[in-house]
Amino acid sequence: MAHLWRRVGSALGFAWLFLLVLCAPAWAHAQLLESEPVADSILLTNPGELRLHFNEPVTPLAMALIAPDGTAIDLLSATSGGEKLTIVLPQDLADGSYLLSWRAASIDGHPIGASMVFSIGAVTQTQAAPSGDPLxxxxxxxxxxxxxxxxxxxxxxxxxxxxxxxxxxxxxxxxxxxxxxxxxxxxxxxxxxxxxxxxxxxxxxxxxxxxxxxxxxxxxxxxxxxxxxxxxxxxxxxxxxxxxxxxxxxxxxxxxxxxxxxxxxxxxxxxxxxxxxxxxxxxxxxxxxxxxxxxxxxxxxxxxxxxxxxxxxxxxxxxxxxxxxxxxxxxxxxxxxxxxxxxxxxxxxxxxxxxxxxxxxxxxxxxxxxxxxxxxxxxxxxxxxxxxxxxxxxxxxxxxxxxxxxxxxxxxxxxLAVAATVAEPIFAHVMDDRLMAMLSISPGQAGPASITIDLMDADMAPLAVQGVQLALSQPERGIEPMAQTAIGADSTWQVNGLTLPFGGSWTVILTVRLSAFEQRSVTGTLDLP
Amino acid sequence: MIRTFVRAAVAVATLAALSLPTFAHATLEVQEAKIGSTYKAVLRVPHGCGTEATNTVRIQIPEGFFNVKPMPKAGWKLETVTGPYTGSYDNHGTTVTEGVKEIVWSEGNLPNEFYDEFVFRGTFAGTLEPGKFYFPSIQQCANGEEAWIDVTGSETAEMPAPSLTLVEGEAHH
Missing domain, CATH: 1.20.1630 (Formate dehydrogenase/DMSO reductase fold)
Incomplete structure (x- = not known):
């Protein structure tokens, strides 16, 4: 009996370890200051390399480039540097939109991550499904x-x-x-x-x-x-x-x-x-x-x-x-x-x-x-x-x-039913008990788009706020959040010049600055064809 | 043998998970206080906004922390914003109904490479509940800010507000 409880104890110990690993906190300290090329830019030719400039040295953990045909290229081995990461791109990149999803650990060991889109030649859609190993x-x-x-x-x-x-x-x-x-x-x-x-x-x-x-x-x-x-x-x-x-x-x-x-x-x-x-x-x-x-x-x-x-x-x-x-x-x-x-x-x-x-x-x-x-x-x-x-x-x-x-x-x-509608603006509601945001994505498909955000309070009256941040991610595909700062005033805000590289279910996190010292975050999903 | 290993691993991992996070956030030096006690808050500011120097530090004083006095800092202009409290508090027999609601240290210069501390004191009302107590704080720089105002308590919060834990204190003196 005592022997069994010891085993149960060990099992619970392992379970606790397991949980700690799962809950490994994502406190972010290192910050991305700038990138070359800048996010959502259209380049004439293959830039040869990408640069990410942080405020402190970071250790890259994952660096994936998702090509227009949906293939994911692992660029971790092509990444070097500490405070300024340089990522050497493959020579033979076809024209179209690329998504770079990165994850890095800052000095104190906590991982941070984000995504950015850039296009070579022209903005295109990226295929939804990456073609991995057929096995x-x-x-x-x-x-x-x-x-x-x-x-x-x-x-x-x-x-x-x-x-x-x-x-x-x-x-x-x-x-x-x-x-x-x-x-x-x-x-x-x-x-x-x-x-x-x-x-x-x-x-x-x-x-x-x-x-x-x-x-x-x-x-x-x-x-x-x-x-x-x-x-x-x-x-x-x-x-x-x-x-x-x-x-x-x-x-x-x-x-x-x-x-x-x-x-x-x-x-x-x-x-x-x-x-x-x-x-x-x-x-x-x-x-x-x-x-x-x-x-x-x-x-x-x-x-x-x-x-x-x-x-x-x-x-x-x-x-x-x-x-x-x-x-x-x-x-x-x-x-x-x-x-x-x-x-x-x-x-x-x-x-x-x-x-x-x-x-x-x-x-x-x-x-x-x-x-x-x-x-x-x-x-x-x-x-x-x-x-x-x-x-x-x-x-x-x-x-x-x-x-x-x-x-x-x-x-x-x-x-599939959601996917059948084309190009009409898509609407999404993101809300909690005190705040409701109506997002309108136009056009409602992958590619270049702009998002209008209308904010309302619990009584459906327009809610004037000081700032709005939008982060889009696809955790199911390992795509880190693409953060965007909305421009606007009062209750109407807009994110322009955004490129949504592919459709699917995007997780939307809207962080609203209600006053100098008060903010609220609401999370929702955006199903894009 | 295995048991010893498991115990050691659990202990180390727990310690690591609990002790790491206070490194690069704006945090308070003393993480616990008794309800009804006087508290000296030391706000630690570890870096600027990105690479920019911090010029202003603003701290919001939430309801329930009264009799607030900030400590002046050489090279910084010190101001407070005062106003009425929602409740009233007992300060050694005197009823307090208004006081400091925000502290502002401005016109200073704290480069990103350096570290500094901002000090104020006050009293936690005896009517507060045990648990987390937040002091939302903002660092302002020439072209941006770092707003440590997330009070959700989420483990994954990117910019949590500096906080401490209130515990039950002894009876009033």
């Missing part, structure tokens, strides 16, 4: 699929052990899955960084890749998942009260982790989608976690098997209701209005998933209506058939989880 996507898919399977058959199976005692072989299988899950969480964390920066697999261990990945919402998800797998493994190895508590904790952490990121959790309204994702995943974990232990127990004709089957059939209607209700909610939000977008890859995957789901539900219903009662009554043939049916369920569910892992690569129709 990253399939590996990412495999990692995600492994993660889902490990959640269901590792953490899920462990959690079912709290409903009915697990046969020893089921415990062994759950341990294997939980270990796979831990590895998959770490692997996908690295792949997320590679994918975001468009880097090859060989860069899997490089610090910028990990820093980028940890900065994305998936970074937190993967870290919490890894923690859940570790806790579950500890719980499986120690079959006492402390172990049981760890297993329950991991079964709560796992769905929570998935609710923290992903397409579905990112959809508005998040008050609705995040709990829906949590319920969906929790319901699925309970259901799928029961399958392996039940299939094993039914091979024997024991009282333990009967008890487990009886408890499972009593609880499963609630889990299925949670899965279906939350599933319908999420699909409705994600699909948006009926239309051609429903035929997008996202829609096709959803349709295939629903079809397989119908089969699974059919089997489940058949098991429940026809097989469970006779099996409990001890009919050997029925028990065998129930076992076969559960094995078939496991196969179908594995296919479904594989399909779901593919969703990572398809934007949902709600996002």
């Amino acid at each position: 990253v996507a399939p590996l990412f898919w495999a990692g995600k699929a492994a993660l889902f399977l490990a959640l269901a058959f590792g953490i899920g199976t462990a959690a079912f052990g709290r409903v009915a005692p697990l046969p020893p072989r089921a415990i062994a299988i759950a341990q294997v899955f939980v270990l796979i899950g831990f590895c998959a969480a770490v692997l996908t964390l690295s792949l997320q960084g590679l994918d975001a920066l468009g880097q090859p697999l060989t860069a899997a261990l490089s610090p910028p890749v990990w820093a980028t990945s940890l900065g994305t919402s998936y970074g937190i998800t993967a870290c919490v998942l890894a923690l859940a797998f570790l806790l579950s493994l500890l719980g499986l190895r120690h079959r006492n009260q402390a172990g049981a508590a760890l297993i329950i904790l991991s079964a709560i952490l796992a769905p929570l982790a998935l609710a923290l990121s992903g397409h579905a959790s990112a959809a508005a309204p998040q008050v609705l989608t995040r709990p829906a994702v949590f319920l969906h995943v929790a319901g699925i974990l309970f259901w799928l976690g029961a399958l392996i232990p039940l299939a094993m127990l039914l091979a024997t004709n024991s009282d333990a098997a009967d008890a487990a089957l009886r408890r499972f059939s009593r609880a499963i209607p609630m889990a299925v209701a949670a899965i279906i209700l939350s599933g319908i909610t999420l699909a409705t939000v994600q699909l948006g209005q009926p239309g051609s977008a429903w035929l997008s890859p996202y829609g096709v995957i959803l349709a295939a998933k629903l079809l397989l789901l119908l089969l699974v539900f059919g089997l489940a219903l058949y098991n429940r209506r026809r097989l469970t009662a006779p099996a409990l009554a001890g009919e050997a043939a029925m028990r065998r058939r129930l076992r076969c049916s559960i094995l078939a369920e496991i196969v179908l569910v594995t296919l479904i989880l594989g399909l779901v892992a593919g969703w990572r690569f398809t934007p949902p129709p709600r996002a």
Whole structure:
């Protein structure tokens, strides 16, 4: 017992370390004084090199140039200098707009970062997706699929052990899955960084890749998942009260982790989608976690098997209701209005998933209506058939989880619908309880644009302020904030001559100077086609 | 063995995470005070605006810090902005309803390469709640400013206002 608590202590210690690393503060001290070329400038020819001039020596951590065709060029090795960083550009740069995203550590070790755009010859759009290593996507898919399977058959199976005692072989299988899950969480964390920066697999261990990945919402998800797998493994190895508590904790952490990121959790309204994702995943974990232990127990004709089957059939209607209700909610939000977008890859995957789901539900219903009662009554043939049916369920569910892992690569129709409108100004609201800003981006597409900002107070009356700062970033792609100072007066402010190199979901942070000593920051998103 | 290592690593990382940040911000020298106590504030200004020299330092005195007296500084003009307080405070039997709301040291010259401290004192009202107390401060230079006015308490704030932590004090004397 004491030994276990020591281990739990170590695990918590590691978790604390983990958190400290995650929360590594981004206090900024070094400042960028000027750059050559200046941001948003159009050059006649390739300047050969870029210069960033800081007020104190800095150590470059990441230096990525995103070309008009979307490829990310790592220029960290081409960067030299301390107070004045010089970045040697490749010779063969095509005409178009480039985005330089940099990250550097100041003397006191704290990282700062920003992005700037410059164009050679003419201003163009940059492609939204960086073309990285072709192996990253399939590996990412495999990692995600492994993660889902490990959640269901590792953490899920462990959690079912709290409903009915697990046969020893089921415990062994759950341990294997939980270990796979831990590895998959770490692997996908690295792949997320590679994918975001468009880097090859060989860069899997490089610090910028990990820093980028940890900065994305998936970074937190993967870290919490890894923690859940570790806790579950500890719980499986120690079959006492402390172990049981760890297993329950991991079964709560796992769905929570998935609710923290992903397409579905990112959809508005998040008050609705995040709990829906949590319920969906929790319901699925309970259901799928029961399958392996039940299939094993039914091979024997024991009282333990009967008890487990009886408890499972009593609880499963609630889990299925949670899965279906939350599933319908999420699909409705994600699909948006009926239309051609429903035929997008996202829609096709959803349709295939629903079809397989119908089969699974059919089997489940058949098991429940026809097989469970006779099996409990001890009919050997029925028990065998129930076992076969559960094995078939496991196969179908594995296919479904594989399909779901593919969703990572398809934007949902709600996002495509936003992308379909062209060139009209795009509006975005950024607000908190005291301040509302209406942003109008014209034209509403990637490329040169200007942004008008109208400020209102909580009563919708114009709000006069002393200054406005706008920062645009894409943390998912490792793009550091592009800061812009708005010009204007009172409640109307404007950012002119801005180049938005590509579309996608930009994070907008608006810092408003209300008076000499008072400022407020509001954050929102801007979906640009 | 492993346990010792883990403990050491946790201790070192915690220490590093907690102790590093006070390096290049405008900060207060004493980071904690008792509610109801007199406090000598020393504002440390570590650098200018970018490379420019600081000419003016303005400190806002929030409600609840009364009986404020700034310390004059050679080479700087010292002024205060006074006004009525929202509440009233007890200064050794005298009721105080107005006082200093802003301190301004101006017409000085603090080059970016140098460091300086700006001192004032006052009393924390007994009615204040425990927690963070901020003194929003602005450095003004010839062509710009550094506004240390972020009071969100966010770990990632770029320019946090100088702050200290108020703790429960003993009963009034």
